[in-house]
Amino acid sequence: MEKNVWNKNIFILSIAIIVGILTMLHVIVGYAKSPHGARYLWTGHYYLDYFYYLTPIAQGERGALISYQQGATDDGTVYPHLWPYIIIGQIGRMLNLTPVTAFWLSVFLFSTVTVVLISITIKKILNRESFWLQTATLFLALSAGPFWLVNGGTIKTNDFWYSTSTFFRRFEPIPHHLLSTIFILLGFIIFSDLIEKRSDLKISNWLKKTFLMTVLFTGVLSFNSYSVVVPFLAILLTGTFYIFLTLFKQKKRSAVKLFFALTVCSIVLVAVAMAIKMFYEKTTFLGAFKNTESILHQSPGLKTFFLTFGPLFTLSFFGIKKFFSRFNVLKFIFLLSFIVSISLYNSSFDKIIGTHNGRFLTPLNYILLASLSILGIKQIGEYLGRVKKLFIAVAVFGLLFYSIPIHFQAFQLITNDQNISSPISYLPSGIIDGFKMLDKFSEKGNVLITPSQFLGTVIPVYSGRKTYVARQIVTPNYIDKNIRTSNFYLGAMSKDEAYDFLKKNDLKFVVLTSIEGYDIRPLYQYPFLKEIYKNKEIVIFELT
Numbered sequence: 001m002e003k004n005v006w007n008k009n010i011f012i013l014s015i016a017i018i019v020g021i022l023t024m025l026h027v028i029v030g031y032a033k034s035p036h037g038a039r040y041l042w043t044g045h046y047y048l049d050y051f052y053y054l055t056p057i058a059q060g061e062r063g064a065l066i067s068y069q070q071g072a073t074d075d076g077t078v079y080p081h082l083w084p085y086i087i088i089g090q091i092g093r094m095l096n097l098t099p100v101t102a103f104w105l106s107v108f109l110f111s112t113v114t115v116v117l118i119s120i121t122i123k124k125i126l127n128r129e130s131f132w133l134q135t136a137t138l139f140l141a142l143s144a145g146p147f148w149l150v151n152g153g154t155i156k157t158n159d160f161w162y163s164t165s166t167f168f169r170r171f172e173p174i175p176h177h178l179l180s181t182i183f184i185l186l187g188f189i190i191f192s193d194l195i196e197k198r199s200d201l202k203i204s205n206w207l208k209k210t211f212l213m214t215v216l217f218t219g220v221l222s223f224n225s226y227s228v229v230v231p232f233l234a235i236l237l238t239g240t241f242y243i244f245l246t247l248f249k250q251k252k253r254s255a256v257k258l259f260f261a262l263t264v265c266s267i268v269l270v271a272v273a274m275a276i277k278m279f280y281e282k283t284t285f286l287g288a289f290k291n292t293e294s295i296l297h298q299s300p301g302l303k304t305f306f307l308t309f310g311p312l313f314t315l316s317f318f319g320i321k322k323f324f325s326r327f328n329v330l331k332f333i334f335l336l337s338f339i340v341s342i343s344l345y346n347s348s349f350d351k352i353i354g355t356h357n358g359r360f361l362t363p364l365n366y367i368l369l370a371s372l373s374i375l376g377i378k379q380i381g382e383y384l385g386r387v388k389k390l391f392i393a394v395a396v397f398g399l400l401f402y403s404i405p406i407h408f409q410a411f412q413l414i415t416n417d418q419n420i421s422s423p424i425s426y427l428p429s430g431i432i433d434g435f436k437m438l439d440k441f442s443e444k445g446n447v448l449i450t451p452s453q454f455l456g457t458v459i460p461v462y463s464g465r466k467t468y469v470a471r472q473i474v475t476p477n478y479i480d481k482n483i484r485t486s487n488f489y490l491g492a493m494s495k496d497e498a499y500d501f502l503k504k505n506d507l508k509f510v511v512l513t514s515i516e517g518y519d520i521r522p523l524y525q526y527p528f529l530k531e532i533y534k535n536k537e538i539v540i541f542e543l544t
Contacts, residue, residue: 008131012138016115019142020108023171026414027104030421038426041458042100044107044173047422048471051457053175056082057099058461060089070460071470072481073446073505077283081223081276084176099461103175110178111171115142117185118367124189125330125371133374136396141370143167144399145406146310155409158307160300162358165308166410170363180224181363184231187216191235192329194261195242198254210261214268221272226359230344232269234337236262238329285474292473296356297348305346311399312369318376334368341365373399423515424453430537431455431513437533437540438463438509445508445543450489451482452516459511468505491522499528502543510541 021028027044034040043050056067056079067082069075092102115138122137129137146165148157157165164170171178194201194209201209217235220228239262246255306313323331344350344360377395381388414420438447439462446466449455456470469485472478487493488501489512502510510529512520514537523529529541 012116012119012135013112015135015138016112016119019115019171020112022167023111023173024104024107026168026411026420027173029415030425035426037429039429039432040426041424042104043420043422043425044104046419047425048454048457048473049174051454051461052471052474053082053085054099054103054461055457056085057089057092057102058464060086060091061093061097061099061102062089062464063093064089069474070464070466071456071474072476073466073468073507075476077285079285080279081225084179084223088175104173106175107173107178110175110182111173114171114178114181114185117182117189118142121185121189121330121367122371124192125328125334125367126374127328128326129374129378133378133392136392137370137374140312140373140396140399141366142170143403143407144310144312144366144370145403146308148406155405157406157409158304160304160308161298162296162356162361163308164361164363164366165310165406167407168410168414170366176223177227180220180227183216183220184227184364187213187220187231187235188330188333190216191238191261192333195239195258195329198242198246198258199251201257203257206257206261210264213261214265217265218268218272221269222276225273225276226353226355227362228269229353230337230341230360230362231364232265233340234333236266237336237340238333241332242329289473290354293355294351296358297350298356298358302346305342309365309369311402312366312373315376316369316372318379319372319374320376322375322379323372331371334364334371337362338365338368424455424458427458428514428537430535431515432462433535434511434513434533434538434540435459435462438465438511441509441532441542443508443542446506447509447511448485448488448502448505448507449511449513450516450518451485452518453513455511455513455516465509468507489518489522491525495526495528498526502528508543510543511538513538 024044027040027042030044031040031042041050055070056064059067059070064086067079067086069077069079088102088106089099091097092099095102097105118141119134119138122134122141126134126137145167146157146159146163148155150156159165190209190213194206194213213235217228217232220231239258243255243258243262246252246258300308341360341362342365345357347357350357350359374396377392378388381391381395384391435458438459446468447456447459447463448468449459451469454471456467456475459465459467460470469475469478469481475481484501488498493501501507510523512518512523520539523539523541524531526541528544530544531539532542533540
């Protein structure tokens, strides 16, 4: 018996490890395609965001305990919400890992843990079903895709931006997104256990579970704020329902304990949310972030929205009877989470809290749909008598094969996406060598580089120094600084103006690379610049 359980656990872990590898497959392919003489920076999602997350990892590896602004010289903002990346960096320092390696190792580990937790969750939701039906549910939750058809030799899908319709979107290779899913799943499991054992738990165990649940949801709020909205509303609604149910059964003590748990968690979350808002509301980051988010509201239409869920959405209706016939708390939580998710997405609530409605879509919806679908397939199979098992197997494998073309297409889109495979995804080795050299110079001071290729987002990763201009979302007065920097490199400033510009912003080093499109000659006209490093790809000057 123990050996059988062990084999099942190894099987699930093997699936989780494979998923962890698949999550990184596009960057593995990207590495294999590295041009001669270039270094691949492993940009696995939107490249400017990627370097934004690499920076606090590098800061953590240099010993920082809190992330701070490095995309501007005149902004002392700290970024507490990036604490997961600081911790990743601290661990990377202990293991002697580069920031890039630490980032992708965390993606692999978090993806693996996520799949294991999804498996545990499904086991609890379908607690009376066989291991193989639970495993089939896991496969469907991971691999389900939207409806599609072939038109003119091309696959056409019912899809929209920011949906979680394919595997490669469901498991985005972003550490804090994956960590959010881990924390939320753990929170769901703890809360369901708290409700199911509400009459039997000792006060000490009750307080421990309440504390853990509060810490988990507060953690998500602290580093991925909008992701906590849907799951916590689901928790709140579930808890409220069971409070009234418990009162109806005249178990006032259990109802009071449950009310206490919800109240404590709610008060802490509201207090932390207010503190976060007060802290960030005057920062360049929050203003630019809200401006960007506010224009991203989407309305694909209900037809497209539901077709995005694919065959699982259709099959789920057949599983409703079995789903409700053996009800448990986790089923209720995921059902409410799904209802809240689609309701908020198709509302204007995002405008009230300053985000876009895509933030309310969660990959956890597929756990519910996969569970309902498996129960639906089983329900249909029961009408077929002797061929029930054969039908279930054919249906499950049919769904898996149906999704393969979609995932293949999604993988191709990722590998060819110019927002991922950017102009700075592959940098000449000489540029990286020059950036690392900036870290070796003993003199203190900031770095000036042109904004043309956003290399100001990369320099902090390798040098630990601040740059004058990086990207609009982090650099205050970005346009003005962009123009001023260009004038300096074009020689459009007088020598006195140029010198004052460098001194005022503590710009000790001026850098120009081969990919920025600027002429080097104007820089040699400044008598106060001394060339201190040069290779065929980069020149570094020091202010004397």
